[in-house]
Amino acid sequence: IGKNSARIEIRFPDSTANPYLAFVSLLMAGLDGIKNKTIPVGPMDENLFDLTLDEIREKGIEQLPHTLRGSLEALIRHNSYLKPVMSDIFIDDYQHLKFETQVWPVEARPTAYEFKTCYSC
Incomplete structure (x- = not known):
């Protein structure tokens, strides 16, 4: 991935979610982040599932x-x-x-x- 490019991962919710409401909510959250110039957490080169809760917090990753x-x-x-x-x-x-x-x-x-x-x- 180049310096000016990015890969964004979206994990779609489970199959019980209304796909229309889920997609528009994801889209609006992304647009809100662009509008408000939200700075995302930097790239992760490690498996997040191997990290402890304290390590996740130290990296500034918020849990859903x-x-x-x-x-x-x-x-x-x-x-x-x-x-x-x-x-x-x-x-x-x-x-x-x-x-x-x-x-x-x-x-x-x-x-x-x-x-x-x-x-x-």
């Missing part, structure tokens, strides 16, 4: 949310880049729908681990 709840909370905090293509009503209704149908019902029930360690003594 690990849960749907975390993703929705991040959407609530940081959604201004989506405003050109999604209304406030859509974003608000979308996150409410996801909380009501996918987050709260799951969190209201014990996990398999909780059941095994607490209920099946």
